[in-house]
Amino acid sequence: MANLVHIPEVKDLARKTPIEIFPDPKIAVVLTNQQGGATNTPIIKVGDTVTIGEKIADAKERVSAPIHSPISGTVIKIENAYNSCFEAPTEAIYIENDGKKTKAKPLTSITEAELANTKNEDLLKIIREAGIIGLGGAGFPTSVKLAVPADKKIQHLLVNGAEGEPYDTADERIMIERTANLVRGVRVVRKLLGNPKVIIVTKESKVEAVPKLEEAFSKEPNTEVRAAHLTYQQGDAAMMQKAILGYETPAGKRSYEMGTIVQNVATINAIANAVFEGEPLISRVTTLNGDVPKPKNLQVKIGTPVKEILSANNVNLSTLSSVVVGGVLMGTALQTLDAPITKRTSSIICFAKDKAKQAQKTTACIHCGRCVSACPVRLQPVAIHNAVVKGNFELAGKLWANDCIACGTCSYVCPVRLPLSHNVKMAKQ
Numbered sequence: 306m307a308n309l310v311h312i313p314e315v316k317d318l319a320r321k322t323p324i325e326i327f328p329d330p331k332i333a334v335v336l337t338n339q340q341g342g343a344t345n346t347p348i349i350k351v352g353d354t355v356t357i358g359e360k361i362a363d364a365k366e367r368v369s370a371p372i373h374s375p376i377s378g379t380v381i382k383i384e385n386a387y388n389s390c391f392e393a394p395t396e397a398i399y400i401e402n403d404g405k406k407t408k409a410k411p412l413t414s415i416t417e418a419e420l421a422n423t424k425n426e427d428l429l430k431i432i433r434e435a436g437i438i439g440l441g442g443a444g445f446p447t448s449v450k451l452a453v454p455a456d457k458k459i460q461h462l463l464v465n466g467a468e469g470e471p472y473d474t475a476d477e478r479i480m481i482e483r484t485a486n487l488v489r490g491v492r493v494v495r496k497l498l499g500n501p502k503v504i505i506v507t508k509e510s511k512v513e514a515v516p517k518l519e520e521a522f523s524k525e526p527n528t529e530v531r532a533a534h535l536t537y538q539q540g541d542a543a544m545m546q547k548a549i550l551g552y553e554t555p556a557g558k559r560s561y562e563m564g565t566i567v568q569n570v571a572t573i574n575a576i577a578n579a580v581f582e583g584e585p586l587i588s589r590v591t592t593l594n595g596d597v598p599k600p601k602n603l604q605v606k607i608g609t610p611v612k613e614i615l616s617a618n619n620v621n622l623s624t625l626s627s628v629v630v631g632g633v634l635m636g637t638a639l640q641t642l643d644a645p646i647t648k649r650t651s652s653i654i655c656f657a658k659d660k661a662k663q664a665q666k667t668t669a670c671i672h673c674g675r676c677v678s679a680c681p682v683r684l685q686p687v688a689i690h691n692a693v694v695k696g697n698f699e700l701a702g703k704l705w706a707n708d709c710i711a712c713g714t715c716s717y718v719c720p721v722r723l724p725l726s727h728n729v730k731m732a733k734q
Contacts, residue, residue: 309536310679310714312471312634314510319474319592319600321513324482326604327617329376333400333608334386334645335361340438341445342368347398353380358585359409360434361398370446371436375587375606376400377407387644389630389637390444397645400608411583417489420580425497428580435579436586436648441465441476441569442635444649447576450568451497453561459498460564463549464491464573466507466514469540470632473652475590476570478602480507480514483574484521490577491525498566503528506549508535537634538681541710542567556708571651591650593618596625596657605646611653612642626658634713668721676715676725682708686715686725693728706732 337345343366355361355374363371378401386397412434415423433448453459464487468476480487491503503525505518509532518530531549539548546565547553554563571590578584587607594600598619605614611630615622628639630650676686684705692701709729716726 309538309681310718312537312714312717314471315594316472316474316477319472319594319602320477320511322474322478322599322601324478324590324602324604327606327609327614329402329406329606330609330613331402332381332610333374333376333378333402333606334610334643335372335375335398335400335608336386336388336390336645336647337362337372337396337398338388339372339390339444339607339647339649340370341443342366342370342449345369345372347383347396349380349398351380351382354378354403355380355400356407356409358411358587360436360585368446368449370438370448371434371585372398373436373585373587374400374409375608376402377405378403387639387641388647389639389644390647390649392637412579412585414579414581414583417492417581420492420496428493428497431580432576435575435584437572437575437579438586438648439569440571440575440589440648440651442631442649442651447568447572450566451494453498453566457561458564459501459561459566461550461566462491462494462498462501462503463542463545463565463567464503464505464570465540465542465545465567466505466511466518466570467535467540467545468508469535469537470634470636470652471537472594472633472654473592474594475592475602475651477511477514479570479574479590480511481517484517486574486577487518487570488521488525489581490573490575491522491528493576493580494566494568494573500527501564501566504549505530506535506545507532509533538710538712538714541681541712543710544681556705586648589646589648589650591646592652593655594652595655596660597655607646607648609646610642611639611644611646614646614653615642615655620655624657624659625655626661627656629654629656634717635711667723670723671721673720675718675720679714679718681712681714682710684709684729686729687723689732690723690725690728693732698732701729701732709733
């Protein structure tokens with residue numbers, strides 16, 4: 306394994322702040338596509354009245370996840386808005402809040418007592434209809450991920466509570482405050498995967514979460530909580546598998562083919578809400594951190610404009626140099642603060658102009674080799690970067706660009722500020 310680079314965390318204040326419920330937006334900007342896979346299309350039109358939890362966009366393809374209205378109100382327009390998931394404007398449904406909080410009929414749900422006798426296909430249908438995707442950043446439809454082929458035996462379920470991004474604490478607060486719900490969600494996933502061994506993986510630095518997890522899961526069969534000394538990069542599913550189980554998935558294969566599924570804690574929390582409460586994914590916990598008056602964790606409706614959140618939390622917008630969503634290393638610097646919260650917005654990180662370091666000009670590669678030695682999957686980032694700059698995407702592919710885990714470490718260590726991570730990501734696309 307490469308020499309994993311230590312990246313300092315900035316979590317001391319946010320990790321101690323309980324989750325707050327943020328008010329519903331006056332106008333929700335709900336992007337129709339927030340998931341990997343097939344493209345959703347609206348199933349409502351301008352002028353329609355919608356209710357909380359009502360499905361408003363969907364696709365017929367298997368690899369897809371529908372979108373639901375986070376508020377009740379009227380659809381006032383359907384047009385493009387900036388989508389941080391894809392770093393470009395995409396279709397969005399604008400819903401004006403009527404303030405009535407009218408709820409749609411809940412999704413089909415079951416009781417905990419009914420879980421053992423519920424067919425797996427019925428559980429997967431609930432998860433799919435709830436619009437659940439990977440909330441750790443990848444955004445892949447969860448119902449597809451958990452529909453493992455019958456001939457592939459899953460031996461380990463790793464519940465990912467590492468939360469490696471240096472400013473993010475949303476998952477940590479879920480592990481502290483919603484531990485019992487995680488137990489319910491793990492039971493669902495365990496059943497779907499054929500009763501594998503479960504390892505709840507987190508960092509030893511999460512001192513409040515660890516004892517709560519140990520207590521909550523102490524009576525669960527074939528389950529352990531493992532608080533390890535993990536680096537930022539080991540929050541990635543493949544890297545975690547290597548760190549915890551001692552093996553890595555060969556290039557061209559998926560982790561389930563090696564008998565392992567890794568599932569993020571926020572996703573498991575959403576699974577429990579869908580299966581047992583009939584709740585679609587219309588809100589998520591996101592961290593507000595960085596140069597803000599009070600770092601905190603918010604339960605916020607999908608479609609809430611970022612600007613609305615910042616203003617409500619006394620962030621002076623004129624003082625900001627940038628706002629990054631989804632983690633400072635793997636996330637996206639917003640092009641506009643009108644961008645809405647998505648299912649994948651794990652955090653909102655603000656950086657002030659007066660604290661920003663003077664930007665260093667990008668120069669030519671000095672052949673120091675830092676990016677090569679720092680890459681956790683042993684790629685040659687600068688070689689892939691050079692291929693992309695020259696437009697030679699075939700060469701970039703031969704340099705295993707698709708194996709990149711998009712951790713951003715190469716750009717972090719580069720002394721001449723080459724856009725290594727950005728260009729490797731381009732090669733993957």
